[in-house]
Amino acid sequence: MSGQDDTPRPTPEQLAAMSHDELVRLGSTLDDVEIAYRQERWPVPGTRAEKRAERAVAGWFLLAGVSSLAAVAVFLFWPWEYSGAATANHGLYVFYTPLLGTTIGLAILGIGVGVIAYSKKFIPEEISVQQRHTGGSPEVDQKTTVAVLSDSLQTSGIMRRTLIKRSLGFGAGALGIMAVIPLGGLVKNPWAQGDSSPLWTSGWTPTNDEKIYLRRDTGRSDDVVLVRPEDLAAGAIETVFPFRESERGDHEALLAALHRSDNPVMLIRLRPDAAAMVVKRSGQEDFNYGDYYAYSKICTHLGCPTSLYESQTNRILCPCHQSQFDALTYAKPIFGPAARALPQLPIEVDEAGYMVAKGNFIESLGPAFWERKS
DSSP: OOSOTTSOOOOHHHHHHOOHHHHHHHHHHHTTEEEEEEEOSOSSTTOHHHHHHHHHHHHHHHHHHHHHHHHHHHHHHSOOSOOOTTSTTHHHHTTHHHHHHHHHHHHHHHHHHHHHHHHHHTSOEEEEEEOOOOSOOOHHHHHHHHHHHHHHHHHHTGGGOHHHHHHHHHHHHHHHHHHHGGGGGGOOOTTTTGGGSTTTOOTTSOOTTOOEEEEEOOSOTTOOEEOOGGGSOTTOEEEEEEEOGGGTTOHHHHHHHHHOTTOOEEEEEOOHHHHTTOBOOTTOTTSSBTTEEEEESBOTTTOOBOOEEETTTTEEEOTTTOOEEETTBTTEEEESSOOSOOOBOOEEEOTTSOEEEOSOOSSOOSSOOTTOOO
C-alpha cells in the first residue's frame, strides 16, 4: 500500500508514458521515502583516481577467480592419499590440506573484500528515511519499485565499468565452480565391484585362503605383534586388526590394515562367572574361543567406535550416542539408538598358539543401508 494517500495517482496511460527518472521520483514519493543526503562518489567520471579505484576492485575479484581455479586444481591433481614420512610423496602430501585451505580462503576473501571495496568506492553516499506501511502493493507501486531497483543498479555504476563486471563474473564464476567440483567426489557407485564392493567386505574378508591373524596396534605401523590367548587377563579388552603374512614388510599394506575404518575388532575376554551366562546367537554358536569373543568395533547406529567396555556389567558402550550392547547376549543392543547387534568375528587359536580368524563376518559391518538383509 502506498504511503501518501494525498499524492495524485497517475492513470495507466500516464504511467506508461513516464520516463525512468519520473518513475523513480514517483516511487520515492509514494513510498514515503525522503532522501536526506546523496552524494556521488565520482562527480567527474573518468578521472585517474576513479580508474585506480576500479583496477583495485577488479584486482580483488581476479584474486578470487585465480584462487578458486587454483583450489580446483589442487583438489583434482595434488597428491592427497596418505603418504608416510619415509615415502617419496610425503613432501607433497603434507601440503594438500594447507593448500586447499589457503586457496579457498583467498577466493572467499577476494570476493568479500571486492564487494565491500566497490560499495565504499562507487556506490553513492545516501541517507534515506522511509515510513513503514502495511498491506498489499497496487500496480503503480509495483512498477515504481522496479524502476527504483533499476535506478539503484544504474547509479551503482557497475553497468558501465566493464573491467569490474568482467572480473566479478570471472571471480564469482570460478568461486561457483570451486564450490561444486568437490561434490563430484561424493558421486560413486558403491556396488561397482559386485560381491567385492566395500560395503560387503572388510580387511577380515578371506583372500586366497590366507590365514588372518589378530594383530595389536603398537603405534608403529611396521611392528607386527600378534595376539596370544594368555595376553589378556579375565575381564580385559583389546582392539585388534587383521594381519596376513603376505603383508609383512609391506609398509603400505600394514598401514592400510590399521587405517581401514571397518577393520577394528574388540577382543573381549570374559570373566569365568560371566562366560557361564553367555547366550549365543543362532548360527554363531562356535564363533568364540573359550571365554574370548570378538565383535566389530563399528557401532551399528552411525559407525562410531564402540570403544568402552564395562567388565562388571559386561556392557559395550558407544560414546557418540550412548548405545549399549550386551556382551553376554551376542552384543545385542539394550540401550540407545542402535537397532542391530554388533557383528561377531569367528576366532580360534592356530597350531603356533596365535589367535586367528577362522572365517569372515556373516553380515556387513557398521550402520544399515538399503541393500542389506539384516
